Amino acid sequence: MRDLRPAGWVIRTNLDRPSLQPDQLYLEEVGAPVWEREHRAAGLRQIGAKTRRYVYERDRHMCRRCGVGAAEAYPGEPDSHARLTLGHVNPHASGSGAHAENLITECARCNELVRNLTGVQMDSxxxxxxxxxxxxxxxxxxxxxxxxxxxxxxPIDQAWGMYRQLPAALRDEMRQGLRDLLES
Ligand SMILES: [Zn+2]
Known part of the structure; x- marks a missing residue:
């Protein structure tokens, strides 16, 4: 599962879906075919949890390409929910490793776009x-x-970004907690 998630697979547990049993998983979105060679995620699977957390934190839990935050809607698409993942700063550099300086936070959409733009430069x-x-x-x-x-x-943007990364049940709890704090 740890290998699938960075490749865009959305797998829910009972942390984000209280209706699931603790031993149940729900496949919400099928990601890149990791069994195919070009998708064997140029080192993405080797990113440790610490590096992953560091990069998300450094990028303030926002897509560095379009600026969308975790679970936020894309402009003009109120029902969309952006999902953050990690991508390479230069997706075409062969052998760029899984070090934090080679990695950036991307939403799944930008990640897909960038990967498909092989060799294409943004028109200046x-x-x-x-x-x-x-x-x-x-x-x-x-x-x-x-x-x-x-x-x-x-700081408010940063707090917002981190809040959006929490599973739904914990977000509910925190929203209630803040409401109580402000009313006391
Ligand atoms: Zn994006």
Whole structure:
């Protein structure tokens, strides 16, 4: 199961679905065919739990490519739920290992997209069009992100990202806990 999840398989336990028995699993989404050679996840399966946690934490539990958070909906698709996984910074570099500096947090959708873009470079002119179309204040902000090579995240965003990574039952508990805290 630990090998399947990074490959996009969504397998639920009774932690995320209270209706399941502790010994039951529910296959919600079939991921990449890991038995095929090209999907034998270039070292992804060798990522230890510690590295995995470190990368998610470093990236504030957000897709580094599109910015979506765990279980958040994609823009314009209120019913969608993004799922985070790990990908390689440069998916085409052969032999890039399972070290944190080679890994980034990606949502399953971006991960799939990036893997399918083999050899295709983002068209710089297209990106520039987008950049130019931004209002001046956003341009300024973007430049700051570029210079810092990262997007500043407030503590509230970080707390939100971590909360979204919890199984549903624990999220319910925490929501109630915060409600109680604020009302006391
Ligand atoms: Zn994404």
């Amino acid at each position: 002119a297209q990106v520039w069009e987008r950049v130019k179309a931004l209002p001046r204040r956003s341009k300024q902000e973007l430049l700051e992100w570029m210079e810092a090579d990262g997007r500043p995240v407030k």
